[in-house]
Amino acid sequence: MSLLKLPRVVLRLILVALWVIVGLLCVGLVYPFLSLSARAWLNRYWSRRLMSFCGIKVVVSGEALLTGPVLWVANHVSWIDIFVVNSVRATAFVAKSEIRSWPLVGWLAAGAGTLFIERGQRHAVQAVSEAAQARFRQGAAVGLFPEGTTSVGDTVRPFHASLFEPARIAGVPIQPVVLRFLHHGQRSPLASFVGEETLAANIWRVLGETGLCVEVEFVAPLSTQTAEGQPMTRLELSKQARSAILERL
Template structure:
């Protein structure tokens, strides 16, 4: 039974996973599905060896693998914002970076990891999945028991420790997928980890076109979502890297969550919370449009 406090979206497969746009031929769709599955399987097989690498080479390998996954499924990717190789402004007390993004699809995970590889926060059920669970754990994934509120402080402490150690931690603070036409409230718990570690927060906006092809919401079966992605003729994904938020001395987690949510929603990019400072890069944001980011 699902706990009443868990975040839920109003999106449903019937209402949101429609209007997928032009369809590719059946033969091309089968080829994409086969290629995508093969690339994912290759990553799983190589994961134990990759875990032995240092952080930077492992991140480079992870990014390359995720680009290959997106390419195999025929997804064209546009990256808008500071290039991932550019140094990120850091808060004085902590070298890590908390990446927060809206959540639309299972595609969000390889899309972010292709540009900003780091340690993902995932629901604890994934840890128990055969094959993928151990691989995720070995890759540094942090897990949250979504139906056990009392375990949340421990999860926040683990995230804070990872940030203090210099890791990039990636979180979807809506807690559930939305189709992209709407957005859920950013839950504040993850932002407490950034405050405890003195880490900056990097808001990221993800969007897809056509939205229906990528949306993975409600009780939508994964197999059906994979097929929609594979059959989409011109599926595009945009990842927009927004200016980092540097918490001020009196910032609380709710204010920080609101500022990040507004930035991702493009509602008030120039009016952050009074106790949160947007750190804007000195040079204009760069943009690229390619099949997958280089």
């Protein structure tokens, strides 16, 4: 890293660290006394400020469903994704259980209501499905990264369809969300968190840069019926969501 970037990284690390401490204190001391709507407002505000402290601009387009239950389905590029979407609306994301053990990011994701799935466990999908339906009944937004892993952001891997089932059963709108990462106005994999890179190394690189931007596009909710008027299966819904994201990526 250039020595010119070092002061920027140090300053941002201090700001982020202090903001994370504020977030953890809110989760532990304030959340128990807040209503669901107040928690949602606090999540959104905290996430917006976090992105600002990281030097990341968030640009939103499309008609996001900001009230009522919804399943938001997004492509997955980085640890940043959860906080970018939460800056628009507080969202309980379904995420791999490994994230829970990540320093700071994992603690905050848990505090924000993330639904962790134990991959490889027989009853994992059923448990997450029940938790998601409980959130839907509360009128909440649930987020899903159906690829199951991250990419550099230029394509979309095949989707796992099983976690579309809770929204299909509940009749909840399913809205695709497209995340595009830019660096000084050009599409870039700079912030992507892939391969064997450590979380610390990725955060260090991101905090050292200027001109990072995430474009968040909310696509129209999916059709839930076939041309013949029959309810779509979870596989059909997952294919429709992937196509909608891929053509706008």
